[in-house]
Amino acid sequence: MLASLVGFLGDFDKAEEAAQEAFTIAAERWPVSGEPANPGAWLVTTARNRAIDRIRRERTLAEKIHLLPVPEATMDEFDDTVIKDERLELIFTCCHPALPLDGQVALTLRALGGLQTAEIARAFLVSEETMKRRLTRAKTKIKATGIPFAVPAAHLLPERVDAVLAVIYLIYNEGYGGRVDLGAEAIRLGQVLAALMPDEPEVRGLLALMMIHHARRRARFSGEDLVLLEDQDRSLWDTHQIEAGQAVLDKAIALGGRGAYVLQAAIASLQTSEEIDWPQVAELYRRLVELTGSAVVELNRAVALAQAGDPDAGLQAIDRLDLDGYLYFHSARGELLRRLGRDDEARAAYSRALDLATSTPEQRFLTQRLEEF
Template sequence: MVAPLDQVFRQEWGRVLATLIGVLGDFDLAEDAAQEAFAIAAAAWPRDGTPSNPRAWLTRTARNRATDRIRRERALATKFGLLVADDRAPAPIEVTTFPDERLELVFTCCHPALALDAQVALTLRSLGGLRTDEIARAFLVPERTMAQRLVRAKRKIKAAGIPFRVPPAHLLRERLDAVLAVVYLIYNEGYGGRDELAAEAIWLGRALVELLPDQPEVRGLLAMMLLHDSRRETRFSDGELVLLEDQDRSRWDAEQIAAGRAELDRALALGGRGPYVLQAAIASLHAEVPCDWAQIALLYGELGRLTGSPVVELNRAIAVAEVDGPEAGLRVVDQLGLDDFRYLHSTRAQLLRRLGRVEEARAAYRRARQLTDDGAERRFLDRRLRELALSAAAPAGAGRGS
């Protein structure tokens, strides 16, 4: 069965674009050429059929479009007497089965000359193929703001002559934090339902482990992604969101769990206690039966001290509620300044529901629903609101006993 074009886009965009940038040395030219190639494919493939090697077809077509554009620019410059030396003529492109250009693209985007948020945003755009509005949502900023950041980042790379390559060993570590943040955000975007992005992030994680085998945080990130991804098939049922405690653990990928724990063991053996190693350890504990909530709460406490993140503290509150009861968890939640964060309100609603404070829980669920555009999350919150309405309408004492 032939894959639809949108699936091919998600699978091949990063590879095609990375190859073009490596040859052309120009983000904008490469991106424009890639977009043209996909537009041509949208018109040609339904008529002529999908080629046997879509990536090679797209790369060749994009290269030809870039060549045509360069020739037009040269002709225009000649016409007005402005011709200067131009070495942008594309070199021959060889499309291999496992290209390394994506890894080179990550390190190019994560050059220290760029601001951290620009590094992450540019890689999400270039490698992951995310739209500007999707990246803006990930950063909680307006789309226009994110578009300006992307433009400035690409201009900076061009003006500074930042090379398209994996940096030498003595420069790797200074880029590592940004690279890991990029991979983490790509995985998070994929975890929300775009499986191909999750797979892309895991591929990058494995590549980074090969490149930097003695870095515990690299192994910690890969371990965390593998452990979370092991639950992918059970997070949704018929398009509906399924919470961790309601998932069918027999369907979790045991092989991925084992691989994730093996990476975690290697990270710990290297002395790792950084944020990604801690998150991997928490994910590993979540895969155990029974779940050691007390240990999870302790690890979240350590992670919170390292990161200072109120989102980490929110997760600690969930673990605290499992150990000391919903009232204790609610006390933690109510100290957090995350009024525009939907998961604070959905967490608070669940704790209030467990305490029997139905009206407050209903208001919290409604607030969470206002803050999400995700269809599956909205349907889940609607179900919770209906359940609360039914429980409020039930006669006193109903639902008790066996």
């Protein structure tokens, strides 16, 4: 709905106001008159008409009203498929190169994924106030520079795809943390992008990565308890989706894919094996570190080294990292210290991780770990 309104109005703030007003009207009317046959169409049409009325009332914008034709179509003509197709245009609007990369990703998460500012701030490991400023700057830049609401021409797509992939991946990560609707939406967007750019291996790499991870989502939790990979009930995995994801990965590799998303998908694929080849996983993480320079990726490589049978090497690698504000740094460090019999240090690491945990499953898992000492 928001994507449709941004495309119609060309303004994020006005689109959000119109959407909120339409939902308010629906909340007042529908309990009395009943839900319309096409709720999505009703909301979009109502929002558009309210936005036009608002612009007409604002004298300073009176000269612009001729640019906003009153929609003559009936509500039934605005179906969900049209609105969903416009989401890809919204992603490319948010991911315009005139915006800084962090602003591109943050704005798309806010506008397309419907995430709250606090949730986006956690994804970026920054304060909520910092994220508010980023979002405001990004919206202002789009409005001031007249960034178009459109999918770029084919020759411009390669230079724009990195930011779009980052957006889709962060949306997926929110879904993987428990918001399954967002995980499925990220996969759908990945499929649309793969159809749009069939010869881009990194697009297929990201799609494969999300599909393989998503196939294991039912096994990641037992009630409110987090279940580690080695303890998961594999009968709960969606084997058909894993095979489909692996087929997408094979196509990415056949296209010459050696980028970050292809490597991550290959790691995810290895982790679906009955006997996981941890040395190979560690090697793929090493290549990923070379590509990204990411301390978080290095943390994953350290864990893989420990899983391969060398917890000392894993702990040494972790202790070289500067990730004090990162939950999984402390939980991974606590696990390796526990395996090495350094219980006092392990307890301290788990306690620090618990201080940083924000979700109930993470808090329960870390509490259980502390109670085992």
